[in-house]
Amino acid sequence: MLPEIKLSVLKLQHQSPIFSDDDILYMYNVLEESNISDQDIRKKHVEMLKTKASIKATNESQIKVATCMTCGRAVSGKVEVFCLLNKERFKGSIYCYEHQKPHI
Ligand SMILES: [Zn+2]
Known part of the structure; x- marks a missing residue:
C-alpha cells in the first residue's frame, strides 16, 4: 500500500517522527476509505456470484425439466x-x- 511505502521511505530519510497530526489523520482516513471500498467490492463480488449461481441453477433446471x-x-x-x-x-x-x- 502506498502510504506504508511512503512512511518507510520517509522514516529512512529522517530517522525521527516527521508526521504532524494532520498527516496521521490523513493517512488514517485513506486507510479507512480503502477498507470501506474493499468491503464494498467484496459485497458486490458476493452478490455477483450469487446472481451467477442462481442463473446457472435456473438454466440447469430448465434443461432438466424442459x-x-x-x-x-x-x-x-x-x-x-x-x-x-x-x-x-x-x-x-x-x-x-x-x-x-x-x-x-
Ligand atoms: Zn422434438
Missing part, C-alpha cells in the same frame, strides 16, 4: 413457456420446434 416429449431433446426456456401457454394445443407437454408442427 425436454421435447417426442425426441427428448432439451429445449430453451422460450419454447417451454410457449408450449405451456398453449396447453390445449400441446396438452401441457413440451415439444421442440420440429415436433410442434404435427400438433398445429
Whole structure:
C-alpha cells in the first residue's frame, strides 16, 4: 500500500517522527476509505456470484425439466413457456420446434 511505502521511505530519510497530526489523520482516513471500498467490492463480488449461481441453477433446471416429449431433446426456456401457454394445443407437454408442427 502506498502510504506504508511512503512512511518507510520517509522514516529512512529522517530517522525521527516527521508526521504532524494532520498527516496521521490523513493517512488514517485513506486507510479507512480503502477498507470501506474493499468491503464494498467484496459485497458486490458476493452478490455477483450469487446472481451467477442462481442463473446457472435456473438454466440447469430448465434443461432438466424442459425436454421435447417426442425426441427428448432439451429445449430453451422460450419454447417451454410457449408450449405451456398453449396447453390445449400441446396438452401441457413440451415439444421442440420440429415436433410442434404435427400438433398445429
Ligand atoms: Zn422434438
